[in-house]
Amino acid sequence: MVALAKEHYRAYDSKLTESIKMAKEALVSVPHRITLKDLALELGVSTATISNAFNRPDQLSPALRERILGEAKRLGYRGPDAKARSLRTGRSRIIAVVLAESLTYSLNDAVASEFLSGVAEVLDAHGHTMLLLPGREHASQAPGSANIADGFIVYGLMPTLALLGDLPAQRPLVAVDFDIEGRPAVHVDNQAASRAIAHHALTTPTQRPAVINLRLTAEPCNGRVTPEHTLLPGNRTITRSRLDGFYQALEERGFTPADVPLWNVEENTFEVCSPVIEAILDLPDAERPDLLLCMSDRIALTALTLAEQRSLRVPEDLRLVGFDGIAEGQYRAPRLTTVRQDSVEKGRIAARMILGLTPAVDSLLSTELMIGESCP
Template sequence: MKPTLQAVADAVGVSRSTVSNAYSRPDQLSAALRERILDAARQLGYPGPNPTARSLRRGFVGSIGVLFTSKLSYAFTDPFAVRFLAGVSGAAERHDATILLVPLPTAETEARRVVENAAVDGFCVYCVGDEQWALDVIRERGLPFVSTIARDDAGPDDRFVGIDERTAAHAVAAHVAGLGHRRVALLADTVLPDAGTGPLTLSGVHEVSNPTTHGRLAGFADAFAEVGVHWSELTILNAPGNSRAAGAAAVTTVLDRPEPPTAVLAGSDVLALGVLDALDARPAADRPSISVTGFDDIPEAAAAGLTTVRQPAEEKGRIAGELLLDPPAEPTAGHVLLPTALVVRTSTGPVPRS
C-alpha cells in the first residue's frame, strides 16, 4: 500500500497540516519536529506531497504553457520555433519559471481537454491555427495568455506580440511583381483543413481560417492585384505541413505544366527551401527558371540565397514570455507589433523572356 501523508502524521503523532508544513512551510515548525517528520517519512517511504497538487492549491504552478498544433518534435526541429522557444525560455529563466510544451491533438474535443487540464499559470498561444476556441477555453479557466498573432479584435486586456502579416507579405510580393512576374503560385501549409497536396480552388482568401496563413496570402494577393493579377489568376498551392519535403511535394505538382509559374511565394522559409530542393533535383535541361521567396529569415535562408521577410523570432518569444510573467501596468502596452524587413537575395530575378 502506498504510504500517505496521514500515515506519517499518525506515526509522529501530529496533524496532517503539521506534516504538510514540514514540506511547504518549514519556518512554522521547530527544527527538531521537522526532522522527526522527515525521518518518519523516509522510513515509511513517503515521497512528500504531490508537487502539482500542492502548487494548484496555492494557486501558483511556476510554469507557462506553449500551445502549438504540431507534433512535439516540431518544437525541436523547426528553425523558427527553436529560436522562438529560446526567447520564451530566456524570459522564464529570468523569472525562475519553467515552460511546458503543449502540442494539441488534431481533434478539437481532445485539444480542449488538453488545454483545460494543463497545469500552468498561463499560456503562450504560439501556433494554433484558428485559435479563437483555445482563447475561449483559457478565458474560462481564468488564466492569462499571450497570442503571437496581432489580432484586430484583441480586447484592451488581451496581450499579443506579433507582426503585421499582411503588410510584410505585401512587401515581398511587390518586389516579385516589380520584377515582371505575373504567372505566380502562392504556397502555404494547411491552407484548408484536410486539403491534399498541390493546387486548391478557392473563391478568395476569406476561405482561409488560419490567421497567419490568411494574412500572408492576403498580402501576396494585394500586391498582385495592384498590377492587374487577380485572385482567380493566382495558383494556390497547399502543403500538408511546414517542412521542406512538404514544400517540394506541393510545387512538384505544377512544375510540369505547359506554363509553370515563373515565381513561387511561400508562407515560410522552410517551404521555400523545399521548392529550391525540388528545382535542384531536376535535370538542368528540365528545370524551369522560377523565382522563389520565403518568410521568416531562418539561418538556412541566407546560405540558400533566399529572398525573404525577416522577423525577430527570438525577440518575439522573449516578449511573449515577459508579457505573461511580468505584465505591464498599462493594458494596451500588452499589444506589441514587431518590425519586419524585406531581405532580397539571389533566389529572385526578372521574369524570363519568352
Template sequence: MSTSPRITIKDLARELGVSTASVSNAFNRPDQLSPRLRERILSEAHRLGYSGPDAKARSLRTGRSRIIAVVLAESLTYSLNDPVASELLSGIAEVLDAHGHTLLLLSGRQHVSQAPGSASMADGFIVYGLMPSLKVLNDLPVQRPLIAVDFDIEARPSVHIDNEPACHAIAHHALASRPARRIGVINLRLTASPCNGPITDDQVLLSAERTITRLRLAGFHRAFSEHGIDPADVPMWNIEENTFEVCTPVVEAILDLPDDERPDLLLCTSDRIALTVLTLAERRGLRVPEDLRITGFDGIAEGQYRAPRLTTVRQDSVEKGRIAARMILGLSPHEDRRLDTELILGDTCP
C-alpha cells in the same frame, strides 16, 4: 531500510545562516542576490540534495507558481526543430530566465487532460500558432492571463508581425523587377479542411484570425491587383506541414508541369517551402532565377547561407518571443503589438 528525511528550505537556510527568502531568491529570483551569494546557496543545496522550493506548495501558499506555459500548435518535436518556433521560444525563455520563471511547453495536439499537472498551476499562458482545435483554448483556466502569438483570441492581447504589408512588398518587388508569365502561390495551412496540393474553388479558406497565411495572401493579392493581375487567375497550392517531406510531393507536381504550364514565379508563404522549391528545382536542372524565381517568408539562416541566397521577408521571432513574455509577466502593457519586418533581396528573385 530507513531513508534520510527530505531537507527543507528552512533546513538549508539554517545551515547557511541566511533567510529562507534568500534561498528562495537563489532559485526563483536570481536578480535579487549577488552572484557570489547565489552560487554559495546553490552549491550547498546541491551538496545536501535540496532541489529547490516545491512548486505545488509555493502555489498553494502564494497563489503563484512562477511557471509560464507555452501552448504550441504543433508537436513539441516539430516545434523545437522548426527554426521560427525555436527562435520564438528562445526569446520567451530569455525573459523568463531573467525573472526567475520556469518555462513549461505544451502541445496543442495533446488534450489538456493529458498535459502535465503543473499546467493547471501556470501563472499564465502564451499560445502560439494555428491550434488544431479551439477546444484546447477553452480548456485553459479563464482567470489566468493569456497572450496569443500569430493569431487572435477574442478579448485577449496578441503579438503579430506586419504580414499583409510585408507580402505586398515582396510581391510588388517580384512583379516590378521582371514581368512574370505564370505566377503561383504556395500557402501554408490556408484551407479549413486538410489539403496537401492544389486549392480548388470548393475549398473553404481559414479566416485571418485563425491563420497568418490569410494575411500574407491578402498582401500578394493587393500587389497582383496593382499590377493588373486578377488574383483569381493565379493558381494556389496548400501545404499541410512546414517540412521538406510534406512539401516535396506538392512541389514536385508543380515543377513537373509542362514547360508552358509551370510557373516562372512562385511566391511561398514560408522559407521552408521556398527552400524545398529551390532544392527540387536544382535537381531538375532548372535555373534560378533565370527559369524560375522564388520568394520565401521568415528569413531563417539556412536561406541566407546557401547559394543562391533566398529573397524573403525577415521577421524577428526572438523579439516576438521577448515581447510576449514581458506581457505575460506584467512587465509590458497587455495590448496588441505588431512588429515590422525587413525585405531581404537575395538571388532567387533579384
C-alpha cells in the same frame, strides 16, 4: 520474592535507560536540515535575497548570487520547497505554451524553436518553468495538464478551437500568430511584409506568378486550391494576411486573383511540401509558374531543391521568395530572398506579458526584407 522482583526491576530499568541513551545519540547523529532562514542568518542577508538567488536571479548581482549558491551547496541547502510555495501562494511558477503542432514538429522547426527559445530565456531569468502542450495531440490531454499552469501562451493556428475553450478562463493568456477575442496578441506585420516582398519580386517582369500557401484552407488540402475550398479568415491564420499582402502587390501590377493560381500545403515540412511542389514544377513549360511567392522559407527551400533536381535555373527559369528568414536559407546558394521576422524576440515579448513584466496589450513587430539570389 521481593528481592527477585527488585532484581527484575533493576534489569528492566537498566535496559530502558540504555534504550533512551541510544535514542538520544541517534537523534543527535541526524544532521539538521538547513532552512532558508538558517542560510539567510548564516550569510547575513534577508530571506527574500536567498529566494531571489534561486528564483529571480535578475534581482541580484552575479557576485552575490554566486556567493549564496556556493554557501547553499556547502551547507546542503537545496533551495525553496517548490511544493510548499505552490500550496502557500496558489502559484506553480509554470507557464504553459500551447503549440499548434506536435512537440516533435515544434522542436525541429526553425521558427517555432526560435520562438520557444525566446520564451525560455525570459522564464529562466524569472524562475519559471515552461510546460509544452501540443495542439495536435488528443485534446483531452491538454486541459488536465494545463490546470497546474499560472498562465498560457498560445502559439500558431490551433487545429481545434475546442482545446482553447478547455483552458482555465480566469488565468492570463497571450496569443502569438493567432487572435483570441479579448486577449492580447503578438504578431509581425504579415500583410505589409508580404506586400513588400511581392512588390520587390514583381519589379522584374513576370508572366505566370503563383502562390504557395501554408494551411490556408478550412478543408484539408495538400495541392491546388479550387473554388470548392474555403479560405480561412484573417483572424484564424496569419497566412491569410500574407495572401492579402501578395494580392495587393499583384493587383498593383495588373494581376487579378483569378490570374494567380494558389496551391496549399498542410504542414511546413519537406516531406509534405514536396508532392505539391513537384506537381507545380512538372507542369508543361507554358504552364509552369516563373515566380513562386511562398509563405515560408521551408516551402521556398523545398522548391529550390526540387528545381535544382530538374535542372531548372534559379533565378533565370524560376524566381522564388520565402518568409521567415531562417538561417538555412541564408547559408546555401542561391541565397533565399525572404522576409526576416525576429521569432526569438516574439517569444520574449509574449513571456514578459504573461509574467506581468510588461503591459498585456497587442504588439506588432516589424520585419526585414532580405534580398538574395533566388529573386534579386
